[in-house]
């Protein structure tokens with residue numbers, strides 16, 4: 001077998017070196033995009049009278065045949081032909097004869113591979129935005145069912161103030177909303193055609209880059225041919241946006257795992273998303289949440305890998321850039337899988353509302369209510385803080401909670417206390433009354449959910 005670029009060579013590399021340099025084992029994932037790009041390129045060549053209509057028809061038919069075979073897994077690729085581009089070109093020539101060799105007129109693998117990557121990411125980023133919105137919808141539905149479910153809010157993982165469980169869930173809605181916005185914004189840069197940039201300098205053929213871009217559904221073209229073939233920013237941006245999604249999912253996973261523990265008992269995962277132990281019969285492990293938390297590592301790794309690959313490459317194309325692919329494919333698979341699992345996990349989990357609410361009556365998370373109470377009666381907040389701090393200490397020493405103190409004990413601490421304090425420190429009321437904009441008050445949470453729904457419709 002001779003190389004498609006073998007003309008100036010006198011020796012063939014050993015097979016293992018071919019294999020080391022080849023990308024076909026992974027860039028075969030771009031088969032559809034590569035054929036799509038070629039179809040647009042050949043149509044453009046004919047429109048610009050660089051190829052005849054007949055040549056175009058033969059090549060188009062050949063490419064369509066390859067597309068069909070690709071669908072039914074009938075194409076056989078070889079490391080001998082290095083990558084998806086040369087493999088397909090070889091298969092095309094086998095299919096339709098030497099006219100197939102005209103396809104590569106006015107094109108290089110450098111603009112070809114960049115085009116494939118743009119097409120691939122455009123498709124997958126659109127899918128990922130859909131999956132993010134699906135998860136946001138699941139969160140809204142869960143939140144709607146739990147507006148008045150009161151549970152402990154934490155800072156420093158210490159009980160802080162009671163909050164609505166819906167409010168906690170909706171915090172993740174807004175993180176994901178920023179993710180949706182970031183991916184949507186990034187589409188502007190993904191949705192550009194590098195095709196026609198050639199190897200780096202453009203071409204002497206009278207091509208029409210806008211025409212092929214339009215056929216491929218791109219909304220614009222790269223302005224500079226050297227930038228077009230060496231830019232991988234759009235992939236780094238994708239990996240960075242994906243890393244941030246994984247950060248959000250991972251934080252959420254950490255909470256789901258804690259909440260599933262014997263110590264919290266706030267939720268229980270559906271059996272589908274949990275596993276047992278090979279030795280301990282009682283175990284129900286929140287495996288999927290742990291795994292997604294773990295997979296965050298590989299997505300970060302993929303981002304750092306490509307940042308590092310790109311930093312030392314001079315313009316324009318360098319073989320280093322072939323290293324852009326596996327991390328991108330892996331991130332797409334990881335992200336799409338994690339988001340799909342996550343939606344199912346949240347949708348099906350059991351929320352143990354009684355345990356949540358019980359937890360808020362066995363802690364001091366209502367202490368701020370007392371301080372606010374005194375402050376609203378005119379005591380400077382700093383003094384009120386001190387008074388309540390002392391009451392908390394008294395309770396801790398006696399093994400009781402604030403609601404167990406008598407009115408006399410309260411009045412000894414400050415005569416501003418009256419009988420209504422017991423209502424004020426009730427956790428349900430504490431949440432209900434936090435009605436500042438964006439706060440956890442039930443009315444605010446309902447409003448926020450309505451707002452969130454508007455975003456989903458966009």
Ligand code: ARG
Nearest residue numbers: 023083109110113317321322
């Ligand atoms: N397999 C190569 C890559 O993924 C395609 C481009 C090769 N271009 C070249 N001039 N060797 O980057």
